[in-house]
Amino acid sequence: MKKALRLAEILQHGMAAHREGRLADAERSYQAVLALKRDNFDSLHLLGVVRWQQRRHDEASALIKQALRVRPDSAEACSNLGIVLQSLNRPAEAIAAYDRALAINPRYAKALCNRGDALRALGRNAEALASYDKALAAAPDYTEALVNRGVVLRDMSRHAEALASFDRALAARPGNREILYNRGNSLQSLGRFAQALRDYDSVLAANPNAAEAHNNRGCVLEKLGRFDQALASFEAVLALRPDDTDALHNRGNMLLALSRHADAVASYDRALALAPQRVDTLHNRGQALMLSRRYAEAIAAFAAVLAVEPANAAASAALANCRLLVCDWQEAARLAERAAAAARGGDWSRLDPFGALCLFDSPADHLEYARAYVRRQVPVRPQPPYARPLRRADRIRIAYLSSDFRNHPIAHLTSELYERHDRRRFEVIGISFGTDDRSEARTRLVGAFDGFHDVRFTSDAEVAELVRGLEVDIAVDLNGHTAGARIGILARRPAPIQVQYLGYLGTMGADFIDYVIGDEIVLPHEQQQFYTEKIVRLPGCFQITDSVARVPSEVPGRGELGLPEGAFVFCCFNNNYKIMPAVFDRWMRLLNAAEGSVFWLYGANEPAMASLRREARSRGVDSARLVFAPALPLADYRARLCRADLFLDTLPYNAGATASDALRAGLPIVTCAGRGFAGRMGASLLNAVGLPELVTTNLDAYEAVALKLATDRTLLESIRRKLAQNWQTCPLFDVERACRHIEAAYATMWDICLRGEPPRSFRVEPN
Numbered sequence: 001m002k003k004a005l006r007l008a009e010i011l012q013h014g015m016a017a018h019r020e021g022r023l024a025d026a027e028r029s030y031q032a033v034l035a036l037k038r039d040n041f042d043s044l045h046l047l048g049v050v051r052w053q054q055r056r057h058d059e060a061s062a063l064i065k066q067a068l069r070v071r072p073d074s075a076e077a078c079s080n081l082g083i084v085l086q087s088l089n090r091p092a093e094a095i096a097a098y099d100r101a102l103a104i105n106p107r108y109a110k111a112l113c114n115r116g117d118a119l120r121a122l123g124r125n126a127e128a129l130a131s132y133d134k135a136l137a138a139a140p141d142y143t144e145a146l147v148n149r150g151v152v153l154r155d156m157s158r159h160a161e162a163l164a165s166f167d168r169a170l171a172a173r174p175g176n177r178e179i180l181y182n183r184g185n186s187l188q189s190l191g192r193f194a195q196a197l198r199d200y201d202s203v204l205a206a207n208p209n210a211a212e213a214h215n216n217r218g219c220v221l222e223k224l225g226r227f228d229q230a231l232a233s234f235e236a237v238l239a240l241r242p243d244d245t246d247a248l249h250n251r252g253n254m255l256l257a258l259s260r261h262a263d264a265v266a267s268y269d270r271a272l273a274l275a276p277q278r279v280d281t282l283h284n285r286g287q288a289l290m291l292s293r294r295y296a297e298a299i300a301a302f303a304a305v306l307a308v309e310p311a312n313a314a315a316s317a318a319l320a321n322c323r324l325l326v327c328d329w330q331e332a333a334r335l336a337e338r339a340a341a342a343a344r345g346g347d348w349s350r351l352d353p354f355g356a357l358c359l360f361d362s363p364a365d366h367l368e369y370a371r372a373y374v375r376r377q378v379p380v381r382p383q384p385p386y387a388r389p390l391r392r393a394d395r396i397r398i399a400y401l402s403s404d405f406r407n408h409p410i411a412h413l414t415s416e417l418y419e420r421h422d423r424r425r426f427e428v429i430g431i432s433f434g435t436d437d438r439s440e441a442r443t444r445l446v447g448a449f450d451g452f453h454d455v456r457f458t459s460d461a462e463v464a465e466l467v468r469g470l471e472v473d474i475a476v477d478l479n480g481h482t483a484g485a486r487i488g489i490l491a492r493r494p495a496p497i498q499v500q501y502l503g504y505l506g507t508m509g510a511d512f513i514d515y516v517i518g519d520e521i522v523l524p525h526e527q528q529q530f531y532t533e534k535i536v537r538l539p540g541c542f543q544i545t546d547s548v549a550r551v552p553s554e555v556p557g558r559g560e561l562g563l564p565e566g567a568f569v570f571c572c573f574n575n576n577y578k579i580m581p582a583v584f585d586r587w588m589r590l591l592n593a594a595e596g597s598v599f600w601l602y603g604a605n606e607p608a609m610a611s612l613r614r615e616a617r618s619r620g621v622d623s624a625r626l627v628f629a630p631a632l633p634l635a636d637y638r639a640r641l642c643r644a645d646l647f648l649d650t651l652p653y654n655a656g657a658t659a660s661d662a663l664r665a666g667l668p669i670v671t672c673a674g675r676g677f678a679g680r681m682g683a684s685l686l687n688a689v690g691l692p693e694l695v696t697t698n699l700d701a702y703e704a705v706a707l708k709l710a711t712d713r714t715l716l717e718s719i720r721r722k723l724a725q726n727w728q729t730c731p732l733f734d735v736e737r738a739c740r741h742i743e744a745a746y747a748t749m750w751d752i753c754l755r756g757e758p759p760r761s762f763r764v765e766p767n
Contacts, residue, residue, distance in 0.1 A: 007033055011042055023050050041070040045077045052084050060084045075104040079111040082118065091118040109139035113148060120152050128152045143172045143179075150182055159189040177203045181213055184220075191461060193220045211240045215247055218254070225457040227257045245275045252281070256288050259435065264288040277308050283315055290318070295326045295607050313349030313376075320355050324577040325604070327611035332359070333581075348372035353481040357506050358577055361652035361674040363530035370509025371532070373481060378491045378510070390496055391471055396750050397427045399472040399495065400449075402503065403434030403484025407441045409657035410478055410503055412634065415441070416546045418448035420739040426746070429470060431455060431463065434484050460488035467494035474746055477513065480504020497749050497759075500533065502543065505656070505678035507531040514759040515749060517742070518542045521684040522677045534759045536749070538741045539766040540731030541688035543681070545660050547735045555639045562627050563643060564598060568710050571600035571644035571667075573629065573637075573658050576608040578650040581615070583672075586703045587648060588619040594710040600644055603628030641665035645716065646709055651699075654682040663689050663732065668719045670694050670709070672702040688732035691723060740767045 014029025030047040033040050048063030064081045068074065082097035098115035101108055116131035132149035135142055150165035166183035173179060184199030200217035203210050218233030231254040237247035252267035268285035272278065286301030299322045305315035316335065323332035336359045339350035348368045351359065356369040391397070400418070404410040421428045430449040433456055436442060446452045451470075455463045467475060467489070475495035479485035480503050490498050491512050500508055501517040508516075509532055516523070516533040519542040523535045558565050570590060572579070579601075591597050603609050613623035629640065638661050641647075647662045649655050649671035655662070659669055659682055671682025673695055683695045696702040709716045727733060744764045752760065 007036055007040065010036075011040070014043070015046065018046060018050065023053055026050055039070050041067050041074070041077075044070065045074070045080070048084070049080055052080070052087065055087075057084055057087045061088065073104055075101040075108050075111065078104065079108065079114060082111070082114055086114070086118055086121070091121040094118040095122075107138040109135045109142050109145065112138065113142065113145040116145070116148060116152065120148075120155070125152050125156050129156070141172050143169050143176075146172070147179055147182060150186065154182075154186055154189065157189075159186050162186045163190065175202070175206075177206050177210070181210070181216075184213070185216060188216065188220050188223075191223075193223045193459065193461075196220045197224070209240055211237045211244065211247075214240070215244070215250065218247075218250055222250075222254065222257070223459050224462070225455070225459045227254050227457060230254050231258070243274055245271045245278065245281075248274070249278070249281045249284070252284060252288070256284060256291075259291075261288045261292040265292070279305050279309055279312065279315075282308070283312070283318070286315070286318060286322075290322055290325075293605055295322055295605060298322050299326075313347075316350045317352040317355055320351055320359070321577070324355065324358055326607035327576055327579060327615070328607075329581045329611075329615070336360070343368065349376065353506060353509070354504075357676065357678045358580075358653050361676055361679050363506070363527060363676045366506040366676055367509055367530045367532070370481060370507050372509075374487065374508065374510045377487055390754060391473060392754070395423075395425055395427045396746060397429065397471060397473045398476060398746060399429040399431050399467055399470065399474070400476045400478055401431040401433070401467075401486075401489065402478035403432070403486070404478065404503065405430060405432040405442060405445045406435055406437040407439040407634070408434075411441045411445055412546060413502065413544055413657055413660070414478070414546075415444050415448055416548055416735050417544045417739055417742065418445070420736060422740075422743060423450070426743060429453070429472065431467065431489075433458075433463070433486050433489075460486055461492065463489045464492035464494040473497060473750060474499060476501050477508075478503040480506070480508055496753055499536075499749070505653075505681065506676060507533060515745075517745060518677065519684055520763075521687060522680045527677070528761060534761045536745045536761070537763045538738070538745065539764060540734075540738065540741070541684045543656065543660060543685065543688075543732075544738050544742070545664075545733055545735060547733060555642045558643050561629070561640055561643055563600065564596075566596070568594050568597040568646075569600050569644045570594075570597060570646055570648055570706070570710070571641075572648050572650060572655075573600075573602045573641070573662070574650045574653075574655050576602065576604045576612070578653045578655075579612070580650065580652070582699060583648075583651055584612075584615060585619065586699055586706075588616060588621045589703060590648075590706055590710065591621050591625055593707055597710065598625045598627050600627045600629060603630055637661075638665060641667050646670065646706065648702075648706055649682045652676060652679040654679055655685075656681050659685050660732070663723065664727070666720060666724055666727075668694060668709070668716070668723060670696065670702060670706045672696045672699055685732060689723065689730045690726040691719065694719070737767060 010029050010032050014026045017025035027050050030043040033043040044063050044067035048060045051060035051063060061084045064077055064084060067077050078097050078101035082094040085094035085097055095115055095118045098111045101111040112131050112135035116128040119128035119131060129152050132145050135145040146165050146169035150162040153162035153165060163186040166179055166186060169179045180199045181203050184196045187196035197220050200213045203213040214233050214236040218230040221230035221233060234247045234251040234254060237244050248267050248271035252264045255264035255267055265285055265288045268281050271281045282301055282305045286298045289298035289301055302315045302319040305312050320332060320335040323335060342350045349372050351369055353370040353373050356366055402410060418428055427450050430452040432454050436454060472495045474497040475490060476499045477490055478501060480500050482504050493512055498513050499515045500513050507530060511532060513533050515536050516531060517536045519538045522542055523537060528535055563569055587599055591599060609628050612626055616623045616626055641662050642665050644667055647667050647669040649669055651672045652674045654671055662669055669682060669686060671686060673680050673683040686692060686694050696705055731737060741764050748762055
């Protein structure tokens with residue numbers, strides 16, 4: 001009797017110490033009991049729990065198993081054995097232990113909850129959810145089960161249900177940091193970024209050292225377009241955890257978004273030193289290098305991505321773009337063939353839409369690449385209906401959306417359009433999500449609009465709300481699938497009519513764009529099958545120009561420009577990525593045929609110039625006959641065009657703004673019309689300036705016309721005189737006329753919409 005009392009007294013002392021967290025005292029008491037009675041269930045069981053708390057998991061497992069040999073019917077010991085086995089990363093055995101506990105007590109909420117954790121560790125999320133639900137049926141306010149249920153629902157992408165679970169948990173434990181953090185994660189997944197930010201801020205107010213909350217707060221700020229603040233959040237993570245690869249990666253992303261390309265590369269380099277094969281870091285590092293014009297390094301970065309993930313579509317597309325930028329045609333052709341092979345198997349992801357325009361003269365392919373790109377960029381979700389009643393106001397409200405309201409060709413072409421819009425009939429708004437370069441072009445643009453909104457640091461959802469709040473009638477996207485585009489804005493359907501114009505020369509492949517503006521040449525009737533948008537055909541030329549722009553009267557001599565004085569000068573100032581080998585072959589044949597001639601090209605980057613010189617030599621042409629022009633301010637660039645004799649266009653992507661500049665400078669252009677929009681620009685411009693005889697339909701004719709003009713000075717001078725005579729009266733440079741035609745297009749779109757009719761193709765009659 002005395003021994004039993006002594007045992008009970010020692011055990012009670014140990015249990016009291018255990019409850020107070022004095023593990024060493026509890027351990028001594030349990031061991032003292034076991035010295036007197038080796039098969040004492042409570043001491044074996046509780047000493048096993050102490051060992052688990054001391055992270056001595058193997059000993060814990062052995063002790064609890066020994067206890068269960070004494071009392072096999074203890075549901076608590078079975079459940080605790082499951083916890084220990086989970087700590088040993090043996091979830092399947094843990095589940096068996098929980099099942100044993102539940103066979104004894106089917107409503108044992110703690111065992112049900114922990115069983116859910118083990119099932120989740122095995123990826124059996126549906127079973128885990130069922131286990132949490134049973135735990136809550138037994139104990140409706142069991143907070144741990146509510147939290148873990150929310151976590152597994154997030155894993156299953158059932159974010160709204162997860163949020164409801166976290167809200168229930170918070171009702172039981174208001175202000176709990178763990179629950180607030182998890183709720184913030186669900187709110188972020190639901191796109192409710194402002195609310196998520198409040199939850200992360202609450203967590204950090206209580207614990208400024210919560211690194212995960214800093215990181216996720218940064219991710220939310222990124223989504224809100226608050227890049228400076230997001231960067232500060234990622235810096236806070238790195239102050240706590242200097243080797244946190246997620247924070248280093250995210251910090252790089254913010255530096256990239258802020259155009260701090262060199263700093264972004266340095267951040268990615270630190271991340272890759274810790275995780276050398278992290279694909280998203282490798283890829284984004286490549287993007288930063290490409291934007292820094294460090295093309296050889298960018299190519300190596302994208303190749304590294306493909307070495308880890310050979311089927312990575314984004315890296316494949318970026319690598320193709322880099323190869324085009326440096327005129328590495330051999331490798332670009334290999335990438336194009338791989339993309340074509342993948343497309344034949346139904347995979348249209350290996351090129352982005354812009355790359356496809358440069359490589360393939362196939363409107364059918366352009367459509368498929370664009371559709372695939374939109375599917376990747378815009379999550380599949382039902383299109384929200386247009387929310388407000390249509391306005392029936394005196395003036396149609398037009399919003400132009402662009403990343404290029406700066407010193408950029410799109411700005412140079414369109415500034416006068418915004419200035420000339422008839423304010424009695426139209427209100428004109430600018431939505432800018434690109435850099436403010438503080439240029440004269442930017443100042444002019446801001447002044448040209450009735451309202452101008454800089455939304456660089458605003459999320460797509462917030463910009464869409466802005467457009468909706470402004471009650472815009474027609475939203476005109478000037479980017480399409482080009483650098484800086486933000487298709488997520490119009491994907492949210494903020495305007496009743498949505499249009500793409502000028503910036504991208506193909507279909508966007510998106511069901512949220514209603515119209516594309518072209519003309520009879522670039523988008524003839526048979527092209528409709530390749531466009532998800534309805535085609536609007538303007539009379540004359542689709543391209544607007546700027547009559548304010550003038551070629552300077554002071555033009556540098558050929559010697560100052562590096563050109564031989566007596567030579568015939570062919571030129572092409574298109575971006576180097578537009579130059580394809582089939583056209584370059586013809587150029588080199590022309591140099592061989594026209595004695596003493598040279599070819600004047602835009603020197604975009606040193607690797608591209610080296611490639612073009614090498615390609616010239618491989619075709620038997622002295623590379624010294626290629627003369628490269630550096631980038632110059634716009635007025636100086638336009639002035640030097642006068643010193644060329646003949647501009648030769650590219651295919652399948654023609655000159656656009658560059659062709660307009662050349663024609664304004666009195667420089668004739670020979671073009672070859674392709675099948676796609678991008679390949680028919682030259683034909684449209686030349687017809688609009690009254691020189692259809694310079695439009696060819698195959699490369700043999702293109703070469704023949706160019707050679708005829710290069711060897712017959714009288715003919716070339718007659719063409720020049722004709723261009724000079726047409727300049728004042730031709731449709732191409734009649735901005736007032738073009739503006740009225742575009743306004744007529746908008747008015748027709750609006751009338752169709754007001755009548756409740758779906759968008760349809762139509763032709764604008766000449767004014």
